[in-house]
Amino acid sequence: MTERKPRADATRNREAVLAAADTLFARCESPESVTMADIAAAAGVGKATLFRGFGDRTGLIHALYELRLAPIRRAAEEGAPPLGPATPPLQRVPALLDAVLCFKLDHRHLALALEGAGGDSPYAAEHYERWHTTLRTALEQLPGLADSGFTAHALLAATRADLVEHLVGRQGATREQLRADLAAYTARVLGAWDGRERP
Incomplete structure (x- = not known):
């Protein structure tokens, strides 16, 4: 049996909904x-179309987030340096974290909106588990690092959306400043595990 393709109008509606949601989240004061x-009106579709296509608001947010994140994830899982798996961990880990922060x-x-959606822990979300696994796998290549799982959690905590919003939205940090601060923090964490003799 051949797999049925979505109807052309359903595909158009889905694309319109995701584009409208993207624009509304980018311009809003609060997610x-x-x-x-709002999303249905901006996309020019009925609310029933949203619920049929995405289940609920959380499902729509997940779909949009995954769509926007997909190119970065592909680069991390299959791509060339600095994000790809062939990159040495001391270069790859900072590059991965910088990519997450920039996203x-x-x-x-x-x-x-994604981190605040639903009652589930953000640490149980598929996107978080994938990033954690990717970072942990890179960190496991560093000699002598016994707590790669915890270290991956600690490094990812520095890229949480609520922290980024606090630093940028409330404290006025610039993009360049945040990237530099994260790079310096990551370097300090990894500096103890770069293969050199430690005091």
Whole structure:
């Protein structure tokens, strides 16, 4: 049996909904203010279309987040240096974290909406588990690092959307400043595990 392809109008509607949601989250004051009704109106579709296509608001947010994140994830899983798996860990880990941070900066309110959606722990979300696994795998290549799982969690904590929003939205940090601070923090963490003799 051949797999049925989505109807052309269903595909168009899905693309319109995701584009509308993307725009609304980018322009909003707070992600909580973006409703399914707002998205449906901006996309020119009925609310029933949103619920059929995505289940609920959380499902729509997940779909949009995954769509925007996919190119970075492909680069991390299959790509060339500095993100790809062939990159030495001391170069790859900072590059991965910088990519996550830049994504959160570029999609601040979408990332906030995702981290605040539903009652589940953000640490159980598929996207978080994948990033944690990717970082942990890279960290496991560093000699003598016995707590790669915890270290991956600690490093990813520095890229949480609520922290990024606090630093940028409330404290006025610039993109360049945040990237430099994260790079310096990561270097300090990894400096103890670069294969050199430690005191």
